[in-house]
Amino acid sequence: MTDFTEDDIRAQVRAWLTDNWDPERGLVEWRNMLIESGWGVPHWPEEWHGRGLPVGMAPVVEEEFDKGGAVGVAKMGIRTLAAATILEHGTDLHKQRFLRGILTGEETWCQLFSEPGSGSDLAGAVTRADFQGGKWVINGQKVWNTSAHHADFGLLLARTDWDAVKHQGLSYFLLDMRQPGVEVHQLRQMNGHASFNQVFFTDAVVEPEYQIGGLGEGWKVATTTLMHERRGADGVRRYATGSDRPGRIYEEERAEVATVMAPYVWYPQRTGRADLLIERAKAAGRWDDPAVRQEVAKALTLARTAEWTARRAREAQQLGLPQGPEGSIGKLAASIVARACARAHTMIAGPDAMLTGEDDGTGGVVAEILVSTPAISIAGGTDEIQRNIISERILSMPKEARHDTDRPFRDVPRNQVG
Amino acid sequence: MTDFTEDDIRAQVRAWLTDNWDPERGLVEWRNMLIESGWGVPHWPEEWHGRGLPVGMAPVVEEEFDKGGAVGVAKMGIRTLAAATILEHGTDLHKQRFLRGILTGEETWCQLFSEPGSGSDLAGAVTRADFQGGKWVINGQKVWNTSAHHADFGLLLARTDWDAVKHQGLSYFLLDMRQPGVEVHQLRQMNGHASFNQVFFTDAVVEPEYQIGGLGEGWKVATTTLMHERRGADGVRRYATGSDRPGRIYEEERAEVATVMAPYVWYPQRTGRADLLIERAKAAGRWDDPAVRQEVAKALTLARTAEWTARRAREAQQLGLPQGPEGSIGKLAASIVARACARAHTMIAGPDAMLTGEDDGTGGVVAEILVSTPAISIAGGTDEIQRNIISERILSMPKEARHDTDRPFRDVPRNQVG
Amino acid sequence: MKFSFSEEQTEFRNMLRRFLNDRSPTTEVRRVMETESGYDAEVWRMMAEELGVAAIHIPEAYGGAGFGVSELAIAAEEAGRALLPSPFFGSTVMAATAIAEAGTDAQKQALLPGIASGGTIAALAAAEPGTGWNADAFTATARPDNGSWRLAGRKSYVLDGMAASLVVAAARLPDGGLGLFSLPADSAGLARRPLQSMDPTRRLAQMDFDGAPADLLGGPEAGAPAWARTLDVAAVCLAGEMVGGAERLREDALEYVSMRMQFGRSIASFQVTKHKAADMLLEVELAKAAAYYAAAAADDDDEVDQPLPALASLAKATASDTYMQTAIHAVQMHGGIGFTHDNDTQLWFKRAKASEAFLGTAADHRERMLQHWNA
């Protein structure tokens, strides 16, 4: 199949779409057709719903879909991490059982890695999986699990060996969320949204065949998931809205988008919204205040320089040039941008910074900025973790001495969690 | 002697001064009289030039001296550290040989602790003292030695045992600086002044009787010196000028002051000179610039709050109240004040910030501020060391894990110094 | 000039702290902030009747305790530390000060004892939408009407405005001067509504005056200086409240990192955490020094080298910067959990955020500080 040129592929997609695309089909019906044809995930193997095309062809196919407004397979949310992990490490049973439901969107997923006792230290998980009566019995607690409250399945990292050292005592499971031993609580944030959940396991069960990767190889499998998570971090925002065209399939897709995107609706605000500063300053009558102008200029400067830095990194990547440090500082820069914007917005708002909702003069947007920016320096790796990474990986400075990888995990000092 | 009341003491001092004080005496002649009478250091033991009065009486005596304009014993510079160290740890020989010369001012001292290879880590000294042919033979290099270029004697910390752990292999010596094996180079700073020296030892010699404290007890003795250094840190500025009265003794004292204070002439500048900001802003025509005013207000605020914090600490101490954290943050606060002032001065000076000497519009004062403020966050314990101290001693946070105190010093990784 | 607290002041502080630990722990704050009134009337009654908190600086002649701004600021500091939702700041600190500064003896006799007892809750309606507490920009007007006055205009950010039964309002006199007026909150021609406050522990209201009848406090010359002094006293007390909150945040964050392990070691053992904690201590101590100095100056400006407005604004500016910075650090030190609704850090974070703007931003106050500075 790899002998086709890009033009051949485009022609084939167009032909197939001409024959098959119909916006009045049901979403699941259509996606099953995509799966049968292989056009939904053309870079996946032929035996698993794809066409075995090179990865570089997938955007080409997507472009042709976009041109005609054709809907693709379900791509948003944690399901992409599940698919990547299962494709790389799963058994045939896993692939058979899960891939189709992921692509049709009928089954949703969540990630069950972080724990209240660990946080930045994912490998410090203490949720336990004990093999009892021929099954894995899960007890413990996870946290920061986006979409867990409607997920059908979870990607679970749990400790199976307490005598092994930290990273070697973990195993990885595909867990059925719809069972009595699993309890999900939505976790409300200080900005009022609830993007995350806590998940409690009380003798929850995983059949042995739904362990993925070998016993004690959980961390290795998890790095696949995490690598895809990092790569996809930008993707979330790109798929932020469904098409507004008429048609049954679009309606169904919009409903899906609304569900998946719900946790992210405040993400624009947590960036600090540099884009609003000047218009807000003018509206508030503070655009002539030199002290305000200095703060606005500082915030705009940070926002723009961060953007240009990211574009430098992207262009270098596209040109195949060696990746410079500019590619690794975006996350940390985003924190600084957000804080500078929050400062400027506070100064601009003046007394209105005390208000929220309909009363803050912006329909609550500025108030939401002010209580959302603290998240950007924590979520997805704190500023401190970013600085560790930059100094160790980019600047080759010595790693922090470890006190938790040189002994059986049961002897590692750790938090007591209730 | 301790039964006298404060009023008795005052009367005694006044009577003695009435009988003896004469500004036309020579400085050394007068100080020898002070030593004989015990009024020069009334809180020192009677057998060592004092009167054995309680420490609290010393300021009372000093006040009476000040009222009549009477000159006291030599008190400035490193000699006070030498005196304190010798009084506490010295043998009778040490006291006999050195205390009088310290008090008359005829012999000056320097401190020989810091080394190019250690810096903040004083106990990491690698200057060696080897016992050869009945003498201690010194080889190595010291740095940051104020006044070493005119000192007669040095307080030397050197390593005598390389198999002991770090702090236990050091010994302390009273070294004659006027010998062939000692070479002193003045060290010029970025602000053009030369407040410090480097001292090189090549087979310099100390007779065994001039070791102070036991073998391997150098660090213990050094902590006495350091404690007095910390206590006296403010003292330097109080004695910054001699009296401008006429009289032979004042002339001689002024010459002494000029020599001892020479390393400190730029110290006011390194504080950032908050006191000059408003007058400078007015003179430069920038007092109406709102952005300048914000920076000036920030600098003034920091300077004043640091001052009030220090006064809170002093008042609590005077009242015998438990010392709060306000007593430990002054050094770090001074750094922040100085940097804020440097920022404001730069903004005020505008293009004149590029100039120095006669051309900067302030006779070089602002230029000297701008190239002196970096010293305040380094000298006398870097900001980083201050934050370690505050977090560990005041906030009781865990100490940094040590990698240098658990093995023979010869096995501790350290800098190679040429 | 004193740089320490007297034994009596320390005892007063300790008593308040014990009371608030006991009666207004964070669980209570969370319960109360969801109620309509936004404060616990019983706690307020006890604070007023048993601890005398509503009466601290009101002169004894008018039913008060006759203490100074220093004692008032101590109460504010403890209230800020506990995040106490109560009419203390709106009624005692702001409205009572305005009345005490502007009113005639008869007016003070009529109005202050009720406030001092805690039975009357008063609110000061001065700030206006967008322009805030800048008196030069006040546009609400007062016109004489048969020996009395009638007020017109909109006031906003009125602290404890919904809880109040007595309103003190600032309005422009026909000659352009500033008048302070009193009127019952249920007067005809006065409409009020609650504002949606970012900080649910401190309630704000908007008030619309449309010919509401009101009494002029003192004479036409009394308003401007009374307002200036009221703003100073309020700024000093707000500085106290903010340093109280900042210190609490600092202590709680330190306790959290000291308890938590990560990578097999205490989070408090990471050098970056230690240095952040040291910086937080430094900043809070500096802000405290300013707040205490300004409070002492408000009581006795003889030995002070700067006028009260300069010191009050200095204290407000530095305390609000410090409070916000401490809150940002505190959330960060807690990690993800610090961003949740259930973690208490967010409560103080929102108070810090709202306090940045309350009575004017730090930049506003730095400018005001310099305008009054003795160079």
Added chain:
Amino acid sequence: MKFSFSEEQTEFRNMLRRFLNDRSPTTEVRRVMETESGYDAEVWRMMAEELGVAAIHIPEAYGGAGFGVSELAIAAEEAGRALLPSPFFGSTVMAATAIAEAGTDAQKQALLPGIASGGTIAALAAAEPGTGWNADAFTATARPDNGSWRLAGRKSYVLDGMAASLVVAAARLPDGGLGLFSLPADSAGLARRPLQSMDPTRRLAQMDFDGAPADLLGGPEAGAPAWARTLDVAAVCLAGEMVGGAERLREDALEYVSMRMQFGRSIASFQVTKHKAADMLLEVELAKAAAYYAAAAADDDDEVDQPLPALASLAKATASDTYMQTAIHAVQMHGGIGFTHDNDTQLWFKRAKASEAFLGTAADHRERMLQHWNA
């Protein structure tokens, strides 16, 4: 809009860096900065004749190489990295740009080839004492005199003003407009003296004009836009120079802490040092992005969403803040040794300090940025 350098640009940069490593190491900088002229004439000759540095952006028609501001800024960046003392900035970046922007064809033919060859050193006398580069505040005047002009007034901070044989001066025309003039440096009526510069690697002069005869470059309308463009190009190149210096400081400080041990471990292993190094990297990368973007915009503003003055001022402001902050961190990371005259850090520190003020402070440029910003 390009966000990367072409192979040719990278090769040009590498060639310059090799040359400067070889011919202008810090030992040479220290030697040269103590000399009267303040630069090494032989090094400058080689840079001009062999590397074409004096001619980079001068059009080929006038003896130049015809490259753009991007290439000019690359040279500035490498010069800043090496702390090269040379007339490059004063003569090629500033004076040549002014002539190229304002001059008639004949004037450009007469003046630019000499600058491009490196044989003529020119200086731009525009800034005035105290008010600096703000053209609205220029007070020096030009009066017509027999078909020519005579200049009067004081100019200051003239970069390479003592080394120059050719002076370009900005002066106010009788109608209040701005004129740019050229005259030989040894003209009667022009007195100059060296200023004591904080940064001994970059020499400044004061120039007093007292009826000095001068040629008006272009017509009376040419001066204002030419000055504006010159200031933009100079700001862009200064931003380049500053990020070059900041990156060098950052790298040297990192190398220093990586080599040094304290308390039995590498200083680079302390978390606080690591995080400071990460922040320094971040800041320098952001400033570089601004400098590069502004340089690209100076060559081709078609795909840029902001006008050049906004971007040039943004780049100058952020680069000068970053350079100073990096210098402060670099001294601190060296500890006491970083404060000594013998340690090289101080050389860059002084350049950073002087660059904060050169062409206007960061605050001035932030204000200018917003005045030109497309919102």
